[in-house]
Amino acid sequence: MQGLFRRRNLPHLDREGGTYFVTLCLAGSLPASGTLAISRHWRKRALAPPPAGISADEWRRRCSAAAFVDYDRVLDSSSPVTWLADQRLAGIVRDSLLHGHGHRYQLLAYVIMWSHCHVVFSTTSNGVAGPADNDHARRRSAREAVMLSLKRYTAVSCNRVLGRRGPFWQAESYDRLVRTHAELERVVSYVERNPVKAGLCREPEDWEWSSARSRRP
Template sequence: MNERDFYRSRLPHIQPLGGTFFITTRLHGSVPQVEKQRLAEDFLLHQRQILARPDHTAEELDRLNKTFFVAYETILDKSDYGPKWLSINALSDIVVNALHYFDTKLYDLIAYCLMSNHIHIAFTLNADKNGQSGSYLQQVMHSLKSYTAIKCNEMLDRSGSFWEHESYDRLVRDRNELHRIVNYILQNPVKAGLCQRWQDWKYTYIKPEYNDFD
């Protein structure tokens, strides 16, 4: 089982227009292959055990999904393997500028945090003017990741994958969940021991109208 299967076997991807999403995407090669394989196999084992019970619930699958997200996040926060290109301010600036450039065009940007090897983002997808179609999540992330990968690779004078192909995405169900997610995003560098207050981290952002979440 590869990492793509792991991501796709979590839960069906729900991408409604106007939906609010929590996204985590990481640099290519930032998690050891042996760890990716172990996590994927453990996830699939636990998922099969849950699905084998006729009385299983969506909440159980959701908790499983969260558990393995935290396992990945723990590895990333250690930042002891793979590239750490986002610790270079010039590269982080490229990503930040792109996040803000697409704000209002593809999504309503709520919050983000850039770490050395991954980023967290919260945004609400836009619909088109007629409200009939819009910017689906994969298209939005493809635009964001493709543009930043090209620009960052140019600055690094390298070629090849910059981001991992797959991103973690979660549809935010309600305002309370959004509050928890925004707090998680803001507190990531604090939790990783990089600063004492999230406000001191240069690459953490929350849109002013969501300030009551901090």
């Protein structure tokens, strides 16, 4: 079954019953100067002729994945916004993720970092929102419905704790359709090892705000 390609500022590929790797960033968490340099670098690489034996589509996919890793490195090392370091807020996000599991989606992995959150989930028919977006005369996809519900609830709850108003999350999320079991295994490992790579713990199971924690003896 062909996926449906959607674009606002970021590209999104939706597929019925799809499995997604999604990153939610706090509003203001990505420094403009750093992200602009990354974007320009990988856009230039993606437009260049692909190496021998690699299709143009595969080359663009690889460049996009490499750019994502660079963005993630910026988020881990130099983000100016770190609200999720507050355990009250991290708990709100974690509890909200777990609440939807088994109903609106199957939660496969997650990690909550100080400035962003990685989530891997498979959509279900219950995730379809139904009403059309105000910006687009179409029904939301299951992925969009899940993200909209999660971001709205956690934004209101976390802002209440912080005593602030305004955007809590970046308007759009970074997402990728996971196509194979092997890719899923790589993505789950990447997500759960994020705190280790960021120097926050020694083993994935040591990080309290991660699906890896549930496997801790």
